[in-house]
Amino acid sequence: MDASYHLGRQPIVNRKGELVAYELLFRSGQQNHAQVTDDFLATAHVIQNAFTQIGLNQVLGHRLGFINVNADLLMSDVLELLPKQQIVLEILETVKITPDLIKRCIELHHQGFQIALDDVIEITPEYKPLLPHIQFIKLDLLAATPAQIGKAIKELERYRIKLLAEKIDSPEQRDNCMKLGFDLFQGYFFAKPIIISGQKPSPSQTALLKLLNLVHSDAETDAIETAFKLAPDLTVNLLKLVNSVACGLNCKIDSVARAVTVLGRKQIERWVQLLMFTQQAGERGSADPLAQTAAIRGRLMELIAKQRFPYNQELPDKAFMVGMFSLLEALFHMPLKELITPLNLSDDVRDALLEHRGPLGQMLAHAADMEGACPAGQGDFPGCAPLLLEAMAWANNLDARPKG
Known part of the structure; x- marks a missing residue:
């Protein structure tokens, strides 16, 4: 039985280049990429390692932590284990937006959680009821066309949502996103995820x-x-x-x-x-x-x-x-x-x-x-x-x- 734990942590910066948050990522080893076969299980490991193996103060300090959630985890009461003031629930792009899911997001928002949408390409109609209740949107620069990004930014102007540009790999991408009005930035140009590892005993x-x-x-x-x-x-x-x-x-x-x-x-x-x-x-x-x-x-x-x-x-x-x-x-x-x-x-x-x-x-x-x-x-x-x-x-x- 493997008695080690691994947690990925990638910085998120603001327009001034200041560190404001980390995305906490599932890692099964020292390789700086994820092999996720079960989204629920992957996030469960992230929560366990960040909270109990390491300690959230050591992982995040006073900064926000973005954690991926799938539909099952979003609907479960496991989320109430998390500190509302510090954790951002990042809804995966694979999650189907249903009336029940929108109702759950409204409930979580009223409880004090901040919510993000991950890997958004365009603002489709099913997103509209959700927009007043989320705080962050991650636009996928690699998958979306410039026209799609411009249209999405324009549609989001009426909402108080911070736009996060992810997968930024070059200064040109960063400068372009700055001109487009993005608030937050994440990608290899700023920093690759750091792998935090250690040994853990396995409780019986x-x-x-x-x-x-x-x-x-x-x-x-x-x-x-x-x-x-x-x-x-x-x-x-x-x-x-x-x-x-x-x-x-x-x-x-x-x-x-x-x-x-x-x-x-x-x-x-x-x-x-x-x-x-x-x-x-x-x-x-x-x-x-x-x-x-x-x-x-x-x-x-x-x-x-x-x-x-x-x-x-x-x-x-x-x-x-x-x-x-x-x-x-x-x-x-x-x-x-x-x-x-x-x-x-x-x-x-x-x-x-x-x-x-x-x-x-x-x-x-x-x-x-x-x-x-x-x-x-x-x-x-x-x-x-x-x-x-x-x-x-x-x-x-x-x-x-x-x-x-």
Whole structure:
């Protein structure tokens, strides 16, 4: 199973040459072109990679992001996962304009989404009811004749629509489009798409199914939190998603429970559905031993926090996160600082992970010592052996599943 992800990102500039947006593109590898056989699946991968593997702040910053959508995706509620103020829904040229689709676009526009039409050659009658509700039109310079482009621009003068010239490959094309009155520009003349790649762990189908079932059945937050605690990779993606769509840079995430609360049940349900859709087939026959170790360490630190600081109700959740995240470097094969930087963790959690500072850092050191020494009774923390055994039993119980 391929554990890598790839995302294309091509700049869109204004008349002054200033960067104002990116188009986010499906890529299956390092090749700078797409081999799309399923438009829905391609965009699902783009959303998953931009939101959960990388983080939207890292991909877009404060700029707009154009994402291709086909008819099925446009009609689905998966779109409500996206931040309305930053994502432009780019309707593919293959989409048939029907009354239901026009109604859906009006609804999305009223919700706050911006909408674009892709690869337009001429303004045909079926486009007319849609024009008051869209904000961008991409005219295909390669497919349209100069007469068609001129006619389309004239027909669009009455609407408040920004014209985007795409596939610009030369200064002559750019200058001509400037004279015609285009507002935005995209093409190889300005920049080829950059491929953003990395390695991703594959969350198991079992974990995703369990999460989906819990959220769909309106389970208690504690039960959802427990499911996340057994899957460190899903927790990392959860926090990236919170920072991308719900929280922002001024919000500090201290625990899985808070992340679940901030994001909300419906958003989590859609995110898990998207992950399941893009998940490649296959599942290991047994639990990942490293993920199991991370769950044990997290629970162990949670128990230590409860024992040492019985009146601090927030510390156990933070302790669990520190314990579990302390093994992310081995799980993801990436530097820990690089992994946690996009997660916007609170300062005490971050300091504990990177520098072993503060009470959480001291507990992390104790937990690591206990894992190696406590079964033989050599740890220096009072009552360490029972705590470790309790943590192991908890993790084993979480991972228990019917056999056969």
